[in-house]
Amino acid sequence: MTTVESFEPKIIGFLCNWCSYAGADKAGGMQLSYPPNVQIIRVMCSGRVDPQFVFSAFEKGADGVIILACHPGDCHYKEGNCRALQRHCMLNLMLEQLGIEKERCRLDYVSAGEGEKFSRVIGETVETVRALGPLRLDQ
Amino acid sequence: MKIGVYFCNCGSNIAEKISSAAVAEAASFFPDSPYVTIVDFICSEEGKLQFEDSLKAEQPDRVVVAACSPRDHEATFRSCLTNAGMNPYLMQVVNIREQIAWVTEHPGVATEKAIAAIRGAVCRVRLQQPLEKKQLEVCPDALVIGAGPAGMKAALSLAEAGRSVVLVERTPFIGGLPVRFEDLFPAMECAPCMLEPLMGDLLHGEHPGKIELMTMAELVEVTGFYGNFIAKIRRKPRHVSLHECIGCGECVEACPATTMNEFNSSASGRKAIDFAFTGVLPNAPFLMEEVCVRAQGVECRACKDACPMGEDVVDLDEESTVVERTIGSIILATGAGLYDASRVAGLGMGVLPDVYDAMQFERMLSSTGPTGGEIVTAAGAVPSSVAIIHCVGSLDEDHNPYCSGICCRYAFKFNHLVTAKLPGASITHYHRELVVPGKEAHMLLRHAAGNSSTTLKRYAAISDLAVTRDDSGTLHVCSRGEVTPVDMVVLCPAVIPAEGTDRLSALLDVSCDSFGFFRELHGRTDAAQSTLKGIYLAGACQEPMDIRSAMLEGMATAGHTLAGLQPGRTIEIEPIAAEVDENGCAGCRLCLSVCPYHAISFNSEQNISHVNAVLCHGCGTCVTACPAGAITGHGFTNEQIMAEIEGVLQ
Ligand SMILES: Cc1cc2nc3c(=O)[nH]c(=O)nc-3n(C[C@H](O)[C@H](O)[C@H](O)COP(=O)(O)OP(=O)(O)OC[C@H]3O[C@@H](n4cnc5c(N)ncnc54)[C@H](O)[C@@H]3O)c2cc1C
Ligand code: FES
Numbered sequence: 185m186t187t188v189e190s191f192e193p194k195i196i197g198f199l200c201n202w203c204s205y206a207g208a209d210k211a212g213g214m215q216l217s218y219p220p221n222v223q224i225i226r227v228m229c230s231g232r233v234d235p236q237f238v239f240s241a242f243e244k245g246a247d248g249v250i251i252l253a254c255h256p257g258d259c260h261y262k263e264g265n266c267r268a269l270q271r272h273c274m275l276n277l278m279l280e281q282l283g284i285e286k287e288r289c290r291l292d293y294v295s296a297g298e299g300e301k302f303s304r305v306i307g308e309t310v311e312t313v314r315a316l317g318p319l320r321l322d323q
Numbered sequence: 324m325k326i327g328v329y330f331c332n333c334g335s336n337i338a339e340k341i342s343s344a345a346v347a348e349a350a351s352f353f354p355d356s357p358y359v360t361i362v363d364f365i366c367s368e369e370g371k372l373q374f375e376d377s378l379k380a381e382q383p384d385r386v387v388v389a390a391c392s393p394r395d396h397e398a399t400f401r402s403c404l405t406n407a408g409m410n411p412y413l414m415q416v417v418n419i420r421e422q423i424a425w426v427t428e429h430p431g432v433a434t435e436k437a438i439a440a441i442r443g444a445v446c447r448v449r450l451q452q453p454l455e456k457k458q459l460e461v462c463p464d465a466l467v468i469g470a471g472p473a474g475m476k477a478a479l480s481l482a483e484a485g486r487s488v489v490l491v492e493r494t495p496f497i498g499g500l501p502v503r504f505e506d507l508f509p510a511m512e513c514a515p516c517m518l519e520p521l522m523g524d525l526l527h528g529e530h531p532g533k534i535e536l537m538t539m540a541e542l543v544e545v546t547g548f549y550g551n552f553i554a555k556i557r558r559k560p561r562h563v564s565l566h567e568c569i570g571c572g573e574c575v576e577a578c579p580a581t582t583m584n585e586f587n588s589s590a591s592g593r594k595a596i597d598f599a600f601t602g603v604l605p606n607a608p609f610l611m612e613e614v615c616v617r618a619q620g621v622e623c624r625a626c627k628d629a630c631p632m633g634e635d636v637v638d639l640d641e642e643s644t645v646v647e648r649t650i651g652s653i654i655l656a657t658g659a660g661l662y663d664a665s666r667v668a669g670l671g672m673g674v675l676p677d678v679y680d681a682m683q684f685e686r687m688l689s690s691t692g693p694t695g696g697e698i699v700t701a702a703g704a705v706p707s708s709v710a711i712i713h714c715v716g717s718l719d720e721d722h723n724p725y726c727s728g729i730c731c732r733y734a735f736k737f738n739h740l741v742t743a744k745l746p747g748a749s750i751t752h753y754h755r756e757l758v759v760p761g762k763e764a765h766m767l768l769r770h771a772a773g774n775s776s777t778t779l780k781r782y783a784a785i786s787d788l789a790v791t792r793d794d795s796g797t798l799h800v801c802s803r804g805e806v807t808p809v810d811m812v813v814l815c816p817a818v819i820p821a822e823g824t825d826r827l828s829a830l831l832d833v834s835c836d837s838f839g840f841f842r843e844l845h846g847r848t849d850a851a852q853s854t855l856k857g858i859y860l861a862g863a864c865q866e867p868m869d870i871r872s873a874m875l876e877g878m879a880t881a882g883h884t885l886a887g888l889q890p891g892r893t894i895e896i897e898p899i900a901a902e903v904d905e906n907g908c909a910g911c912r913l914c915l916s917v918c919p920y921h922a923i924s925f926n927s928e929q930n931i932s933h934v935n936a937v938l939c940h941g942c943g944t945c946v947t948a949c950p951a952g953a954i955t956g957h958g959f960t961n962e963q964i965m966a967e968i969e970g971v972l973q
Contacts, residue, residue, distance in 0.1 A: 196968055201394075209392045212421025217428045220436045223443065223971040224422055226393070227959060228899070231917075232943030240965050245972045261942035262854070262919040271947075303426070 193247035193313040197222040197306070198237065200230045202260035203295045204252035210299030218303040219310040222250065230254070230291075231264025235275050238289055242321065248288045248313035252305070255293040265293070287312055288319065326357035326445055327383035329374060331365040331390035333420055340424040340433040346389070349438045353445045357387070366396050371403050378407035385413050385448040389441050391420040410453035412898065412958060415444040439971045446970030450963045454898035459937060461550030462651040463888045464488065465881075468542055468827070471499020472518075472870045473862025474656030475525055476877030482533035484885055489648050490525075491540045491556055493823075494586075496603035497522055499658050500863075501870055503586070503600075503682065505689040505696065508736040508869070509763035515602060522604045535648075538565075539609065543645065545831055548937050549857025549887075550651045550894050560641035562596070562610035567636045570606035572598070574637060577629035582614045584693075588683040591693035596626045596637075601691040610637075651888040652857045653831070654880045655841060657824060658873075659863035662716040662723060662817040670715065670814055671790040676701040677798060678790060678812045681733060688740050698744050698811070702796065706748060706810030709741055710800045712788065713754035716817040719785060723817040725838060727867045730815040731758045735767035737813060742774060751778045751807055753788060753800065761869075818867035832921045833858050841865050851879040855921065856938055859883050899941040899958040901934045907953030908932055914945035914954060 199205040205226050211218065227233060230253030238249050251272065253265035272291040279286050290309055294302045328350055332338035347359040360377055364370045365388065378386065386409070388400050393416035401411035419437045427433035465481055467474045470492035478488045501507065502522075504514040525534060537558055544555040563574075580595035587593075587600060595614040598607075616623045617639065627637040664672035664680045671678040677700050679687065686692035687699075700706055711734050716722035731754065738750050752771070757779075759768045771777050782788055782802055789801045790812050800807045820839040828835045833853040834842040841860045844852040853860050859880035862873035887894065903914070903923075910930035915923045922938035923945060925931075934945070934954070946956035 194972060196971070205392075206394060209394060209418070209421040212392070212425040215425050217426050220423075220427045220432045223436070223439060224418070225443075225964065225967055225971070226418075227943065227964070229942040229944060232947055232956065232959060234947045234961065234964075236961070237964055237968060241968050241972070244969045246968075261940055261944065264919070264942050264944050267917060267944050267948070 193221050195222040195248040196241040196246045197224045197250045198227055198233045199224055199252045201226055201228045203254035206296035207294035207298045207302040211302045214299045216303040218306045221310045222306050229261050229264035230268035233268055247319045250309050251291045252294045255295055285316055324355045325383045326355050326385045327381055328357045328359045328387045330359055330361045332363050337420050337424045340430050341419055341437045342434045345434045346438055353442050357445055365390055366399055375403050375407045387415050387444045387448055389417040389419045392418045412454040413451055415448040417441050417444045443967040443971035447963045447967040450966055454957055456898055457896040458893035461888050461894050462649050463890045464650045465652045465654055465884050466554050466650040467654045469656035469658055470497035471658045473873040473877040475521055476874045477654045477861050477881045478534050480878055480881035482530035488534045490534055490536045492538050493541050495538050495609040496599050504685045508732040548935055552650050554648050555645050557645050559643050562638055562641050563607050564636050565605050565607050567632055568607040573629040573631055574626035575608055577625040580614050580616050587693045588686050652884045654859045654861055655864050656861040657821045657864040659818045660821045662819045664715050664814045664816040667716050669789040675792050680814050680816050684813045700810055708749040708809040709811045710751045710809045711737055711813045713815045715814045718755055726758055727818040729867055729869050732764045734815050735771045738771040749776045753780050753782050851876055896936045900936045900939040901945050902955050903932050903934055904953045905931050907951050909951045913948050917944050917948045
């Protein structure tokens with residue numbers, strides 16, 4: 185059995201192209217190392233993140249998901265991040281019904297300049313999911 | 324399917340952390356066992372050639388490039404595919420530099436992460452389809468709404484570049500707010516001297532055939548989209564032919580009906596047929612139907628008979644018409660208005676005589692205004708003291724929270740003019756903040772501050788001030804117990820959007836901000852574009868600004884039109900757009916409500932939604948919102964994203 189220490193969670197990160205993906209690039213430019221557990225999937229806007237992507241990630245073996253958007257008011261497409269926020273609230277409820285801790289799916293905001301925040305958010309998310317342990321889907 | 328993975332070492336940037344040999348070995352277990360080619364610097368001239376040559380030799384069906392961020396070089400690699408004869412959208416870039424090599428400590432771990440990411444890209448790229456940029460014929464001409472400084476500058480710049488412009492102005496004259504002023508900050512330049520050459524150019528300059536000016540006109544309907552708008556414009560009857568009228572004013576003399584003149588802040592009268600005020604352009608009177616005695620059924624043709632230019636100049640039976648024009652872009656330059664100062668309690672606006680708002684005072688200062696430029700009280704006396712109250716309804720949560728930005732400067736312009744016209748008169752400025760930006764305006768402040776008859780007093784809240792009038796007719800400005808008697812009070816109200824901005828916003832579907840000004844696409848990087856493609860914003864319709872900024876914005880909107888719409892050139896439509904599957908659409912219209920660009924329309928006959936690819940920005944919000952899954956987000960389809968998720972997790 186995996187112990188908490190040895191458990192390396194797999195996490196999928198959905199990043200919008202304009203702010204958060206650029207923020208991740210910024211962290212790269214600053215050579216800030218952070219845990220390798222998050223695989224980044226680029227979408228044009230956080231408003232594109234479909235709840236079915238999140239379910240599919242969990243189903244295919246992810247232990248956690250993080251959705252990163254532009255800060256409120258800064259979405260490149262005006263209000264896509266508001267949709268993302270609404271969907272995230274809905275997702276929280278649905279995940280709980282499925283018996284998945286809602287902490288496994290985080291929504292946060294990272295701007296193009298926030299390389300440090302990006303690496304911090306990734307670090308925190310990895311620790312949160314690590315503490316929750318591997319995701320076991322019963323069905 | 325043959326897939327090629329191109330792995331860039333980026334010198335040692337990537338190679339140091341990620342083992343290309345391990346990637347190549349792992350790739351043989353990926354779907355379709357892609358071949359792996361290693362390049363040293365794929366973005367260098369040499370690297371690109373190597374990439375293109377290899378593509379030509381291998382002829383893969385799909386390509387994955389594992390290199391730096393797609394934000395750096397996706398476009399570069401796409402053109403390599405095009406050069407090699409491939410569709411550029413059959414490629415996926417994996418960001419193994421910024422997002423793996425540079426941020427992962429251990430080379431072994433970085434390599435593992437890169438392998439998973441590349442696997443995801445391979446799974447995704449297999450589902451990618453060729454996409455084509457569509458080309459669309461466009462109309463290079465523009466419609467400009469509002470003939471103030473911003474609109475005139477836009478129209479003239481476009482005409483100079485050979486474009487046809489339809490310029491729609493709702494008043495009978497051009498020039499906007501400043502034609503009502505005598506002098507202008509910051510340099511106390513004579514307003515007519517500055518504006519007249521510009522207005523003359525517009526009416527009879529080198530490109531008159533290019534500008535179709537419609538005064539007393541308003542936009543009533545717009546259909547279509549960027550590059551191909553159709554606008555319907557209602558022209559109200561002027562009853563005077565602009566082409567034939569010589570502006571002699573004989574008809575005005577003859578007219579028996581009178582009313583108050585709104586263009587002189589109703590401080591003087593006018594005839595039913597009259598000029599807005601002396602010196603306006605176009606230099607022709609207009610007939611106010613509702614004032615004309617014919618409206619009461621009286622038979623009268625005094626104006627027509629008085630005209631020395633013949634029967635055809637005055638047309639008493641002229642009716643309003645609606646004309647239609649095709650244009651490629653729309654420039655909104657509808658400007659600003661003043662907040663109603665009577666809404667700020669206690670200052671006497673509209674209640675006490677000799678309390679004026681800034682526009683009324685501008686007219687009083689103007690030689691074409693009701694007093695011919697004399698500063699006089701309602702009783703006809705020359706005032707010996709004037710109070711100027713700044714920030715009326717600005718910087719005020721109860722009215723308008725923003726700073727109107729121009730008022731302090733015109734208030735000091737007033738100081739200058741009052742000092743010149745009434746030497747020795749005492750002037751008290753009551754201000755909440757003092758805002759005099761720019762390299763020239765500080766001179767006005769210095770002039771006022773150095774003037775021994777001027778006092779500057781700061782107040783904390785407008786409610787600290789009250790204007791009252793005693794029995795002798797003297798006004799008193801009370802500021803926290805301190806009472807200053809004055810003969811005249813001038814209020815500087817907040818600058819607000821022009822009346823009707825809300826109707827125009829609804830008609831065009833362009834958004835307004837919470838203050839009612841038109842909203843910019845981006846406040847800093849795209850301040851001259853509205854939220855709707857092909858509709859641009861110039862001047863004070865977007866926020867309070869001075870003439871200099873309004874003119875510059877007019878030029879900027881002309882620039883957008885010139886850059887985006889070129890005669891004979893088509894516009895390219897990005898293929899990363901949404902498309903509705905007509906068979907899958909259930910007609911729920913959810914997509915219409917989530918689209919930030921009004922790019923989706925609904926065909927109620929067929930009960931289906933349709934995405935206009937010209938207006939779509941490709942955000943994908945509708946794709947996700949569609950409960951029937953009937954919208955495809957080209958370049959980012961559900962299947963492609965799911966395949967990538969599955970691929971990276973294997
Ligand atoms: C009291 C006062 C004093 C000022 N003094 C100075 C000064 O000294 N120096 C300076 O630089 N700036 C001054 N300003 C600011 C200056 O007036 C503005 O910068 C300028 O008017 C902005 O130009 P504009 O073209 O954007 O708008 P406007 O001048 O407001 O012109 C807009 C035009 O659009 C027309 N319009 C509006 N709605 C419609 C519609 N729906 N359809 C058709 N037409 C429409 C209007 O009739 C008007 O002709 C002053 C402003 C005020 C209020
Ligand atoms: S583009 Fe970043 S959240 Fe919409």
